[in-house]
Amino acid sequence: MLLAVVGLLTTAAGRRMGLIHWVLAGLLEAVLLVQAVVAVVRLVDGHRLTEPATFWAYLATVLLVPVLGALWAWTERSRWAGAQLSVAGAAVAVMIWRLVQVWQATGA
Numbered sequence: 001m002l003l004a005v006v007g008l009l010t011t012a013a014g015r016r017m018g019l020i021h022w023v024l025a026g027l028l029e030a031v032l033l034v035q036a037v038v039a040v041v042r043l044v045d046g047h048r049l050t051e052p053a054t055f056w057a058y059l060a061t062v063l064l065v066p067v068l069g070a071l072w073a074w075t076e077r078s079r080w081a082g083a084q085l086s087v088a089g090a091a092v093a094v095m096i097w098r099l100v101q102v103w104q105a106t107g108a
Helices: 002-012 019-044 052-075 081-104
Strands: none
Touching: 002 019, 002 081, 019 052, 019 081, 052 081
């Protein structure tokens, strides 16, 4: 969510994409990779999902969103690159929320 906020603030200020955007996008991707590894370890240890296909689809997609958002923003050389990163950051937040819902589903 921090990436989304910083992207919106820099867009509103009329500033172009800078190092802070790249750092935040990289940190977000690193956190998502750690989350994916933890999820896989928990699944190997015996955690059962009620909707495994949905979970794996969200997990794979959420890993791609920051990368694709950063590439999309990189192609935009104007101040709107921050807005594009904001879209990616917001999408990741929604997808994580959905991943948590799928993870906690009991199938009752």
